[in-house]
Amino acid sequence: MRIGVLALQGAVREHLQMVEACGQEAVAIKRVEELTDIDGLILPGGESTAIRRLMDRYGFTEALRKSELPMFGTCAGVILLAERIIGQEGGHLGKLDITVERNSFGRQVDSFEVELDILGLEEKAHAVFIRAPHIDAVGEGVQVLSKVGEKIVAVRSDSHLGISFHPELTDSLVFHKYFIEMVQENMTKEVLA
Numbered sequence: 621m622r623i624g625v626l627a628l629q630g631a632v633r634e635h636l637q638m639v640e641a642c643g644q645e646a647v648a649i650k651r652v653e654e655l656t657d658i659d660g661l662i663l664p665g666g667e668s669t670a671i672r673r674l675m676d677r678y679g680f681t682e683a684l685r686k687s688e689l690p691m692f693g694t695c696a697g698v699i700l701l702a703e704r705i706i707g708q709e710g711g712h713l714g715k716l717d718i719t720v721e722r723n724s725f726g727r728q729v730d731s732f733e734v735e736l737d738i739l740g741l742e743e744k745a746h747a748v749f750i751r752a753p754h755i756d757a758v759g760e761g762v763q764v765l766s767k768v769g770e771k772i773v774a775v776r777s778d779s780h781l782g783i784s785f786h787p788e789l790t791d792s793l794v795f796h797k798y799f800i801e802m803v804q805e806n807m808t809k810e811v812l813a
């Protein structure tokens with residue numbers, strides 16, 4: 621299995637290391653042609669407006685809208701995956717039927733760390749939130765995996781995983797392992813189809 625990390629801006633190297641720590645091959649994706657060589661793609665955190673512009677410029681927006689690759693968005697990445705963004709017109713990739721609100725944890729707590737419970741897993745995740753979005757609403761087919769207070773911070777659909785925080789800045793591999801399992805399921809489905 622080869623997992624790509626979109627390498628336009630943001631926490632790329634850390635994600636590559638986490639994927640390798642899970643025993644899978646990790647590839648930094650800088651050009652759109654490289655998308656054909658991978659089985660799943662991580663969209664890292666950073667600044668979603670900046671990443672969005674680079675994605676438009678280098679052809680990723682168009683390619684990824686059409687793509688059936690499983691995707692995992694962290695922080696800015698989940699904003700890019702969302703169908704709806706509060707205060708903005710339309711989403712970017714529109715892969716997850718969710719509404720997100722950017723920078724939604726307030727100034728005084730721009731950054732914080734918590735241990736998160738995850739639906740269906742015994743292991744907790746250590747999570748770092750940095751000017752993080754939250755998920756305000758989810759549509760059908762989207763499962764809520766974790767919350768901080770009343771705010772949803774992790775969701776999944778069949779082949780898309782979205783979280784508000786940065787697991788790659790901790791040593792907690794839980795969500796990377798979770799995504800790798802999703803990619804594995806997807807590959808099995810393709811073989812059976």
Ligand code: GLN
Pocket residue numbers: 664665666667668669694695696697699722723750751752753
């Ligand atoms: N606040 C950023 C945005 O709205 C996301 C922050 C992050 O990825 N750490 O794009």
